[in-house]
Amino acid sequence: MDAAVLSLFCVVGILLVIVVAVVANMIRIVPEYQRMVVFRLGRCVGTKGPGIVFLLPFIDRAVKTDLREQVREIPHQTAITRDNAGIQVDFIWYYKVLDPTMSVLQVGNFELAAQGMATTTLRAVIGGISLDDVLSQREHINITLRTKLDEVTERWGVKVTNVEIREIIPPREIQESMNKQMSAERIRRANVTESTGTREAAINVAEGEKQAAILKAEGQKQAAILEAEGQRAAQYLHAEGFAQALATISAAAQQIDQKTMTLQYFETLKTIGAGASTKYIFPMEFTSLLENFVQKK
Numbered sequence: 001m002d003a004a005v006l007s008l009f010c011v012v013g014i015l016l017v018i019v020v021a022v023v024a025n026m027i028r029i030v031p032e033y034q035r036m037v038v039f040r041l042g043r044c045v046g047t048k049g050p051g052i053v054f055l056l057p058f059i060d061r062a063v064k065t066d067l068r069e070q071v072r073e074i075p076h077q078t079a080i081t082r083d084n085a086g087i088q089v090d091f092i093w094y095y096k097v098l099d100p101t102m103s104v105l106q107v108g109n110f111e112l113a114a115q116g117m118a119t120t121t122l123r124a125v126i127g128g129i130s131l132d133d134v135l136s137q138r139e140h141i142n143i144t145l146r147t148k149l150d151e152v153t154e155r156w157g158v159k160v161t162n163v164e165i166r167e168i169i170p171p172r173e174i175q176e177s178m179n180k181q182m183s184a185e186r187i188r189r190a191n192v193t194e195s196t197g198t199r200e201a202a203i204n205v206a207e208g209e210k211q212a213a214i215l216k217a218e219g220q221k222q223a224a225i226l227e228a229e230g231q232r233a234a235q236y237l238h239a240e241g242f243a244q245a246l247a248t249i250s251a252a253a254q255q256i257d258q259k260t261m262t263l264q265y266f267e268t269l270k271t272i273g274a275g276a277s278t279k280y281i282f283p284m285e286f287t288s289l290l291e292n293f294v295q296k297k
Helices: 002-026 100-105 110-127 131-136 138-156 172-254 258-273 284-296
Strands: 027-030 034-040 043-048 051-054 060-066 070-080 086-097 158-169
Touching: 002 027, 027 034, 034 100, 043 060, 043 100, 060 100, 070 110, 086 110, 086 138, 100 138, 110 138, 131 138, 138 158
Parallel strands: none
Antiparallel strands: 027 051, 034 043, 034 060, 070 086, 086 158
8 A cells, every 4th residue: 555655646747747848848937138939730830029938848849049140250261362462351240130931941051151251351352352352441341242132131131230350360471561661661650750750850040040030130220210319409409509509698698799809819829929920910900991992993
């Protein structure tokens, strides 16, 4: 009896475990960013989710698909440019599943197929561009890669949103020549900058000398004007003083009478006669006689 009960409990426990497993397999909770592509007896019955999804046990099979934007890295790939230069390029690409059903039905392993398509497309794009363009036109290469990849993945229900080249490694000899070219360009720019600075310094010095000469000439002009004005004022004052002196002498002379003039005349004769040289003295009356003679003539 005890063995039978124990066996019954074991059977019931096994059945409960099977029921729980079946129920767990029947009920799926799908997040907002996922979808389930459901196959019933091998036939696709559509996309389920988000939320609770019920599946028939042993009949339905579900494949999860992530709708979020994904990023994948393509490691260094060797490519030959149009001018036969071997370079290594690595890039990353972003994609997003737009149609979960097509992404499951149209391709067996989407990521592996997309990676192979990306490397093949990269070599095709690089092969049509020269090395200089590869190094200088990354954005153009990114757009071309994205366009070509999107054309292929569109039939899989996937949208390639962006492609970004991370690194381009040219051959060593080309790197050395590029370094020499960059060094020469830096030297050229330094020489141009130095010559420009020298020219601007010379212009500034010349401009300063010009301004100094202008200021000096202006100062000399103002000094000459002031000196001329001072001389004119001095001459005016000198003339005015001389005129006042003459006026004073004239006023004083008008007050002198004949007797005073006669005394001054005798004093002058006395002074002249004091010298040792021979002298001829003509009296004032003699000059008056000559004046009368000249008038009568």
